Amino acid sequence: xxxxxxxxxxxRSLRHIWATEDGEKNMTARDQxxxxxxxxxxxxxxxxxxxxxxxxGAVVALDHVSVQIYPGEVVSLMGPNGAGKSTxxxxxxxxxxxxxxxxxxxxxxxxxxxxEIVKRGISxxxxxxxxxxxxxxxxxxxxxxxxxxxxxxxSRRLDAVMEFFPILRQKRRDPASAMSGGQQQMLxxxxxxxxSPEILLLDEPTLGLAPIIVSEVFQRVTEISKTFGxxxxxxxxxxxxxxxxxxxxxxxxKARVAFEGTPKEIEDSDILTQVFLGREDNEE
Amino acid sequence: xxxxxxxxxxxxxxxxxALLLSLRNHLEIWATVVVVLAAASFMLSRGTGFSIxxxxxxxxxxxLAVSLNLVLGYTGLLSVGHVGFYGIGAYTVAALxxxxxxxxxxxxxxxxxxxxxxxxxxxAVALCGVVAFVVGVAFSRFRDDVxxxxxxxxxxxxxxxxxxxxxxxxxxxxxxxxxxxxxxxxTINDDLEFLVLTLAFLAIVVGISWLIVTSSFxxxxxxxxxxxxxxxxxxYRSSRYKLAIWVISAMMAGLAGAMLATYTSFVDPNSFxxxxxxxxxxxxxxxxxASIWGSLLGALAFVLLEEGVRFVPFLPPEHxxxxxxxILGTLLVLLMLFRPQGVAGRFKL
Ligand SMILES: Nc1ncnc2c1ncn2[C@@H]1O[C@H](COP(=O)(O)OP(=O)(O)OP(=O)(O)O)[C@@H](O)[C@H]1O
Ligand SMILES: [Mg+2]
Numbered sequence: 106x107x108x109x110x111x112x113x114x115x116x117r118s119l120r121h122i123w124a125t126e127d128g129e130k131n132m133t134a135r136d137q138x139x140x141x142x143x144x145x146x147x148x149x150x151x152x153x154x155x156x157x158x159x160x161x162g163a164v165v166a167l168d169h170v171s172v173q174i175y176p177g178e179v180v181s182l183m184g185p186n187g188a189g190k191s192t193x194x195x196x197x198x199x200x201x202x203x204x205x206x207x208x209x210x211x212x213x214x215x216x217x218x219x220x221e222i223v224k225r226g227i228s229x230x231x232x233x234x235x236x237x238x239x240x241x242x243x244x245x246x247x248x249x250x251x252x253x254x255x256x257x258x259x260s261r262r263l264d265a266v267m268e269f270f271p272i273l274r275q276k277r278r279d280p281a282s283a284m285s286g287g288q289q290q291m292l293x294x295x296x297x298x299x300x301s302p303e304i305l306l307l308d309e310p311t312l313g314l315a316p317i318i319v320s321e322v323f324q325r326v327t328e329i330s331k332t333f334g335x336x337x338x339x340x341x342x343x344x345x346x347x348x349x350x351x352x353x354x355x356x357x358x359k360a361r362v363a364f365e366g367t368p369k370e371i372e373d374s375d376i377l378t379q380v381f382l383g384r385e386d387n388e389e
Numbered sequence: 390x391x392x393x394x395x396x397x398x399x400x401x402x403x404x405x406x407a408l409l410l411s412l413r414n415h416l417e418i419w420a421t422v423v424v425v426l427a428a429a430s431f432m433l434s435r436g437t438g439f440s441i442x443x444x445x446x447x448x449x450x451x452x453l454a455v456s457l458n459l460v461l462g463y464t465g466l467l468s469v470g471h472v473g474f475y476g477i478g479a480y481t482v483a484a485l486x487x488x489x490x491x492x493x494x495x496x497x498x499x500x501x502x503x504x505x506x507x508x509x510x511x512x513a514v515a516l517c518g519v520v521a522f523v524v525g526v527a528f529s530r531f532r533d534d535v536x537x538x539x540x541x542x543x544x545x546x547x548x549x550x551x552x553x554x555x556x557x558x559x560x561x562x563x564x565x566x567x568x569x570x571x572x573x574x575x576t577i578n579d580d581l582e583f584l585v586l587t588l589a590f591l592a593i594v595v596g597i598s599w600l601i602v603t604s605s606f607x608x609x610x611x612x613x614x615x616x617x618x619x620x621x622x623x624x625y626r627s628s629r630y631k632l633a634i635w636v637i638s639a640m641m642a643g644l645a646g647a648m649l650a651t652y653t654s655f656v657d658p659n660s661f662x663x664x665x666x667x668x669x670x671x672x673x674x675x676x677x678x679a680s681i682w683g684s685l686l687g688a689l690a691f692v693l694l695e696e697g698v699r700f701v702p703f704l705p706p707e708h709x710x711x712x713x714x715x716i717l718g719t720l721l722v723l724l725m726l727f728r729p730q731g732v733a734g735r736f737k738l
Pocket of ligand 2: 190191192232308
């Protein structure tokens with residue numbers, strides 16, 4: 106629990122940074138949140154899914170889902186297994202068959218093929234980490250930033266990422282397979298950062314990790330947002346952990362958005378009980 | 390004092406791990422020593438002429454094995470179609486250079502080009518590249534099991550073209566009277582000189598392969614092998630990379646085929662049956678996926694086996710081929726059971 110308290114301390118100091126930048130009034134606006142609605146007047150969403158549906162044959166993975174992510178936010182997508190959380194990220198990455206609706210990035214329609222998306226400043230850290238186990242740590246990281254043409258810039262980024270994750274510098278010559286699950290997750294995060302993304306899409310970064318590592322991952326996510334100014338979308342099973350570090354959350358259930366709000370609004374409502382406990386077909 | 394004790398106990402605790410590691414590396418060194426010694430003693434006992442033949446055949450198979458390993462080992466595409474490119478290379482050189490005496494043609498009207506070998510060679514290699522590109526574009530949709538079947542289909546189609554496109558390939562009869570390479574009026578007739586030429590081409594193939602696999606291009610290939618979808622997320626079109634290595638590999642196989650044609654001075658469809666491809670896949674797997682050294686070793690072991698079985702006492706000549714295949718098959722099964730990454734390899738299939 107110690108780490109979690111630390112996380113919320115960081116979050117508070119984060120808010121403090123915003124407060125000093127935007128003025129006290131804006132801070133309270135953020136804190137009280139009708140969050141997104143409040144901000145619409147001041148800022149355009151960085152990433153916006155409007156009315157997006159995804160079908161896999163007869164399976165409906167997303168059913169008219171709308172999500173807005175604003176610059177600098179940390180937003181979590183939560184929900185039971187099969188709710189469609191990964192599919193939201195895949196729809197952004199051009200990896201899901203979108204049948205209705207649009208994905209907008211900086212207010213432009215995003216319809217690039219997957220391999221172009223990273224060049225536009227969107228980086229995905231996929232579910233299950235998926236580091237390249239036969240490559241060493243440094244090679245893994247370099248793959249994440251290889252589309253950057255300038256070699257000097259690449260090595261500068263490599264340095265920045267290794268600065269941020271000292272373990273990666275320490276193990277730079279080791280094959281990724283020789284790392285623990287937690288270290289592999291750090292590698293996956295670092296690889297995702299190599300492209301200096303504006304937004305980082307994290308798909309269940311804490312899955313299968315020991316509790317102590319889980320809180321470390323959450324802490325690192327918060328620090329990424331603070332250090333690099335990266336906007337973050339966090340898909341999470343660990344509701345309590347996620348709510349402690351995010352600005353806003355979406356609850357997805359059965360391919361739809363069931364709720365959207367600040368952590369406090371989510372906790373105050375009975376949506377979590379509804380979605381996670383009120384169903385016989387879900388053995389979480 | 391205490392520090393030293395700690396150091397010793399730490400070293401001791403690491404000892405089993407170190408032993409295990411050296412044991413694992415052991416097999417590669419051990420296999421290298423055995424195969425090289427076997428080759429050396431075999432060649433010494435059989436004399437120079439035999440040694441030269443053995444080494445030339447080795448060099449041709451080694452080109453094939455190394456080139457297939459780029460596709461199969463490094464990129465993870467299990468192709469049994471490699472023999473098709475081997476054949477295209479051989480037939481291109483054969484058709485362009487052959488200058489048969491009239492009686493061999495048996496009255497058929499066949500186009501005779503009678504090009505010099507070194508003019509035909511680039512055409513053969515380029516043609517393999519073009520065919521590989523066209524086939525590869527079609528293949529890029531397929532993955533895994535389906536890919537194997539499709540490459541299987543390619544080998545079958547290539548074989549049927551060799552048999553049935555008589556105007557060019559002269560069908561089952563084959564193409565005879567393929568000349569030896571000649572440079573500036575000097576013909577490489579001598580076996581030793583020919584061996585040097587073949588080894589030079591092998592060196593080029595190995596050199597290019599080494600450059601590829603140690604470059605950032607090679608790194609992407611290895612990543613494609615592990616996770617084709619994830620790599621797209623980082624901005625790579627895996628299909629492009631697969632196509633590129635497929636074309637390069639096919640051109641190398643074409644080079645091997647070209648050397649075979651001029652070496653044996655005769656080609657017919659029997660050299661390019663599917664079984665050859667499967668033997669080749671076995672060599673690459675046995676030697677080790679994603680190991681150039683392993684492929685060289687595998688090719689040498691295979692050629693030794695191929696020639697060695699012929700000298701087994703009391704073995705009737707008509708069973709030589711079968712015994713070879715049985716030995717190779719048994720080795721393959723044993724290795725898959727006990728060392729799925731092959732002798733020198735890093736990956737499992
Ligand atoms: N490639 C696919 N083919 C068919 N159905 C799919 C595919 N990918 C996802 N689905 C289906 O779409 C639905 C949503 O899947 P998704 O992976 O987005 O869920 P999730 O919320 O990420 O779940 P989890 O917590 O298990 O990761 C599920 O019913 C899933 O079975
Ligand atoms: Mg998921």
